[in-house]
Amino acid sequence: MDTPAATPASRTFNVPATASAADGAQTLIEIDSFDFYYGAKQALFDINLRLADKRVTAFIGPSGCGKSTLLRCLNRMNDLIDGTSVKRGNVKIRGIDIYGRDVDSIELRKRVGMVFQKSNPFPKSIYENITYGLRIQGVKSKARLDEVVEKSLRGAALWDEVKDRLHESGLGLSGGQQQRLCIARTIAVEPEVILMDEPCSALDPIATAKVEELIHELKKQFTIIIVTHSMQQAARCSDQTAFFYMGKLVEFGETRDIFMNPKNPQTEAYVSGRFG
Amino acid sequence: MEKSTFWVFRLATYLILIAGFSVFGDIVVKGSATVFGAFKTTSTFPYFTNTFLTEAPESLYVFEHKGEKREMGDREYRAFREKETAAALAAGQPAPQFKADSYVYSAGGIWPCIVGTVLLVVGSMTIALLLGVSSAIFLSEYARDGAFVRFVRLAILNLAGVPSIVFGLFGFGMFVIYFDWNVSLLAGWFTLAFMVLPVVITASEEALKAVPKGFREGSLALGATKWQTIRSNVLPYALPGILTSSILGIARVAGETAPIMFTAAYVVRDKLPWDVEKISDFFFQGVMALPYHIYVVSSKIPQNEYTARVQYGTAFVFLGIVALIAASSIVLRNKLRGRYKW
Numbered sequence: 001m002d003t004p005a006a007t008p009a010s011r012t013f014n015v016p017a018t019a020s021a022a023d024g025a026q027t028l029i030e031i032d033s034f035d036f037y038y039g040a041k042q043a044l045f046d047i048n049l050r051l052a053d054k055r056v057t058a059f060i061g062p063s064g065c066g067k068s069t070l071l072r073c074l075n076r077m078n079d080l081i082d083g084t085s086v087k088r089g090n091v092k093i094r095g096i097d098i099y100g101r102d103v104d105s106i107e108l109r110k111r112v113g114m115v116f117q118k119s120n121p122f123p124k125s126i127y128e129n130i131t132y133g134l135r136i137q138g139v140k141s142k143a144r145l146d147e148v149v150e151k152s153l154r155g156a157a158l159w160d161e162v163k164d165r166l167h168e169s170g171l172g173l174s175g176g177q178q179q180r181l182c183i184a185r186t187i188a189v190e191p192e193v194i195l196m197d198e199p200c201s202a203l204d205p206i207a208t209a210k211v212e213e214l215i216h217e218l219k220k221q222f223t224i225i226i227v228t229h230s231m232q233q234a235a236r237c238s239d240q241t242a243f244f245y246m247g248k249l250v251e252f253g254e255t256r257d258i259f260m261n262p263k264n265p266q267t268e269a270y271v272s273g274r275f276g
Numbered sequence: 277m278e279k280s281t282f283w284v285f286r287l288a289t290y291l292i293l294i295a296g297f298s299v300f301g302d303i304v305v306k307g308s309a310t311v312f313g314a315f316k317t318t319s320t321f322p323y324f325t326n327t328f329l330t331e332a333p334e335s336l337y338v339f340e341h342k343g344e345k346r347e348m349g350d351r352e353y354r355a356f357r358e359k360e361t362a363a364a365l366a367a368g369q370p371a372p373q374f375k376a377d378s379y380v381y382s383a384g385g386i387w388p389c390i391v392g393t394v395l396l397v398v399g400s401m402t403i404a405l406l407l408g409v410s411s412a413i414f415l416s417e418y419a420r421d422g423a424f425v426r427f428v429r430l431a432i433l434n435l436a437g438v439p440s441i442v443f444g445l446f447g448f449g450m451f452v453i454y455f456d457w458n459v460s461l462l463a464g465w466f467t468l469a470f471m472v473l474p475v476v477i478t479a480s481e482e483a484l485k486a487v488p489k490g491f492r493e494g495s496l497a498l499g500a501t502k503w504q505t506i507r508s509n510v511l512p513y514a515l516p517g518i519l520t521s522s523i524l525g526i527a528r529v530a531g532e533t534a535p536i537m538f539t540a541a542y543v544v545r546d547k548l549p550w551d552v553e554k555i556s557d558f559f560f561q562g563v564m565a566l567p568y569h570i571y572v573v574s575s576k577i578p579q580n581e582y583t584a585r586v587q588y589g590t591a592f593v594f595l596g597i598v599a600l601i602a603a604s605s606i607v608l609r610n611k612l613r614g615r616y617k618w
Binding site (some may be wrong): 004075077080082106107109110113114116118119120121122123124132137182185186189 | 355420494496500504509616
């Protein structure tokens with residue numbers, strides 16, 4: 001079978017996927033006919049997506065399909081890249097258009113946290129890493145900071161491993177611990193949404209398993225969107241999955257449906273490992 | 277053929293080694309004789325002093341007294357003359373005649389020059405770092421690549437190629453005459469600062485660029501503003517690199533004679549810089565400086581057997597001070613580096 005892109009039939013099969021959120025869960029993020037450009041190059045085409053509150057959504061797709069770009073649009077990290085622009089459509093979180101004129105991207109990022117592909121603890125102590133977000137918001141109370149450090153580290157399942165060396169450099173931790181430190185740092189500012197951009201791609205299987213376990217715990221409190229290259233990971237830890245291809249949303253639905261019973265032949269080809 | 281090429285390169289390297297050693301050796305041997313020969317005991321704590329390091333330059337008087345050849349500094353000579361005269365008068369003898377040859381700047385020390393050089397270095401490096409780091413932050417963190425930034429970079433590159441004497445003339449025209457600051461510390465600071473600015477900017481930019489993007493993104497993703505990110509998560513990590521560049525700057529600022537000879541340096545000045553009536557006067561006074569003093573004692577006064585002492589002594593102290601400032605910057609840099617490693 002050819003790759004889907006090569007067959008004209010599949011090109012016509014662009015599902016205008018205004019996919020709906022799962023039953024019972026409240027919609028938190030609404031993305032409507034969203035077009036995004038890097039300079040003159042269009043990276044996202046007409047994305048329509050409804051993401052539910054307190055659920056884990058996985059973005060999957062081959063490299064360059066726009067999944068990370070969309071993720072970075074959700075907390076406006078793309079603003080930092082010269083020449084990017086939203087030409088059409090909007091993204092609403094709790095009904096507020098985050099690209100609206102009166103929205104402060106700094107405030108937005110306090111509510112929509114992000115964990116990066118390459119773990120990036122600051123070259124400061126573990127304690128300072130966790131309290132960084134609060135300190136820049138002006139929190140000075142030692143008692144409050146201590147409390148948040150413990151709570152966040154427990155939340156990231158790291159407390160027992162590091163409680164005796166809170167004042168040592170975060171860079172002294174192992175790769176998996178560093179990534180969980182970054183997660184702890186993110187939840188310390190109590191965002192509503194946590195974006196994860198391939199958080200396990202640089203980790204070994206054991207560290208990956210720990211992060212995935214953590215994602216299960218975190219979804220009780222946070223809405224999580226995870227970009228992943230690993231289909232097994234998407235299948236294991238997400239409730240819903242969105243499949244992207246060439247900057248378009250091809251299919252969105254319950255994870256089980258996407259993997260067991262995809263409606264779109266492109267999705268089927270991808271999840272069964274025939275391309276990508 | 278292979279072998280001879282190898283030997284050519286090898287000899288060239290040896291030649292450099294020889295040149296370096298002979299320059300350093302000459303200054304160290306002759307200069308240290310001046311400096312260490314100037315230790316004197318005193319009656320008060322700490323019971324010794326070094327006249328070369330702590331006194332101002334004086335004229336040297338050479339004369340014959342009671343068939344003995346004596347060499348004395350200005351103040352010492354006058355005190356001696358008065359004492360001898362008084363002693364002779366008390367004994368009812370005629371006042372003794374003193375017939376002395378004087379040699380300017382050949383006695384005393386170079387304390388005002390040390391002070392002046394340190395002040396010039398500290399002030400101009402402060403200005404250069406403030407301006408240079410600010411503009412490096414602007415160029416590498418805020419400015420978008422475009423015609424303006426390219427123009428600024430071109431300007432900085434051009435500034436780096438300007439000979440130091442031109443900076444001196446610029447400072448003279450701009451600060452001394454147009455701003456009417458006269459020959460002053462302030463004029464010298466700005467002239468020297470402008471001279472090292474390209475070094476500081478270029479190196480600061482490199483240091484800022486060497487900070488991984490992940491630290492910036494991680495900070496911004498936690499809701500930090502751009503300035504908060506730079507201040508607490510970029511600049512601290514770039515500081516060791518910035519300091520490394522400023523070490524080079526220090527050596528240049530301390531060593532250049534041309535930029536200060538029209539703007540800040542006095543041939544001789546009796547008062548020390550903190551000996552001022554108003555605080556504002558401090559900034560508008562000229563100072564003596566080591567490189568300019570070397571220039572003066574080597575080419576502005578008649579050369580004789582007494583001048584070499586001060587020339588070599590000054591050069592030796594000068595090298596020592598530059599080494600000291602550079603060493604402390606290196607220590608500071610290594611300390612910072614140990615704190616922020618990634």
